[in-house]
Amino acid sequence: MGKLNLSIAVGNYDRMRPLVDGEVQIDGVDPVFMLQDPEEIFFRAFRHADYDICELSLSSYSVKTAAGTSPYIGVPVFPSRAFRHTSIYVRNDRGIESPADLKGKRIGVPEYQLTANVWARLFLEEDHGLKASDVTWIRGGYEETGRLEKISLKLPDDVRLENAPDNQTISGMLASGEIDALIGPRAPSCFTDGHPNVRYLFDDPQKAAADWYARTKLFPIMHLLGVRRSFAEQHPWLPGAVAKAFEKSKAVALAKLSDTSATKVTLPFVEEQLRNARRLMGHDFWPYGFEPNRHVLSRFLKRHHDEGLSSRLLQPEELFHPATLESFKI
Incomplete structure (x- = not known):
């Protein structure tokens, strides 16, 4: 029997390149890699299940898993993680000096249920007392009109969510002051172009995120990896093989990043950034695997359910194929 010929859709990240370039192999798999933006992958995955293996939005996948309608089963590989203190942009002419000042304001979102927005709402409420019901949410595309939620939502009655006007984008509305x-x-x-009235909410978002991590030990997971459920049932060895290969690919990428004799990325002070990250977060600052991430997943899933996004409170184990919840040791 030959290898499985599988389509794999992921972002073009350094931690994926050893796999994409063939330096790392997935046992029993002959892969066809497609490097795409998350928006395209998620739209195609959750609308049509186009891929055999792909990167998935943690939030959208949680919605589908709670409803029992996900065509994918998760593997504890986390291609994208990010602190989201850099994800909040405000007008500087509305008296918004602190997160608490967002109360009563109109806030644009590309989609309400996006993983980044769940994490942002979590720390805005826990650290600053701002509830989702304290503001009016305006949903629309960043730069293109007509963007809709990928999946249908049933939000609490006190959460006000409106669609942006058909001819408006949320970037344009922030620039014009309509939000x-x-x-x-x-x-x-409007932010990247240097609009004079648009700035970060936090004066120093990196420091705010580092302080938050020091207190909570949460490095937010944005995306996980999914294997088509029918393939995982037919080939129960596949999820474990995928997890092993992606872990190895990340290790190769980090070894290259650590070799500063000739910097592998086009950015000065890489070694200082790497040292600072490890000082704050430990040597393996981007962990894959279930147990090292149980606490992060638990916090996310509770928030997700409390927001009315998942129909029931999921346990972290429910997100993943059973074979990937533990690994062998030598």
């Missing part, structure tokens, strides 16, 4: 703030995983163009 007061914006939360999302990408910077809006």
Whole structure:
């Protein structure tokens, strides 16, 4: 029997390159890699299940898993993680000096249920007392009109969510002052273009995130890896093989990043950044695997359910194929 010929859709990250370039192999698999933006992968995965293995939004996958309708089963590989204190942009002419000042404001979101926005709402409420029901949410595309939620939502009655006008984007509305703030995983163009009235909510978002991590030990997971459920049932060895290969690929990427005799990324002070990350977060600051991430997943799933996004409170184990919850040791 030959190898399984499988389509794999992931972002073009350094931690994926050893796999994409063939330096690392997945046991029993002949892969066809597609390097795509998360928006395209998630849309195609959750609308049509286009891929055999792919990166998945943690939030969307949790919605589908709670409902029992996910075509994918998770593997504890986390291609994307990010602190989201850099994901909140505000007008500087609305008296917004602190997160508490967002109360009563109109805040744009590309989609309400995006993983980045769940994490942002978690620390805005826990650290600053701002509830989801304290603001009006305006949903729309960053730079293109007509963006909709990938999956249908049933939000609590006290959460006000409106669609942006058909001819408006949330970046444009922030620039023109029709909304007061914006939360999302990408910077809006009005911010990157240097609009004089748009700034980060936090004066020093990196320091705010580092302080938050020191207190909570939460490095937010954005995406996980999913294997088509039918393949995992037919080939129960596959999820474990995928987890092993992606772990090895990340290890190769980190070894290259650590070799500063000739810097592998086009950025000065890489070794200092790496040293600072390890000083704050430990040597393995981007852990894969179930147990090292149980506490992060638990906090996310509780928030997700409390927000009305998942129909029941999921346990972290329910997200993953049973074969990937533990690993062998030599």
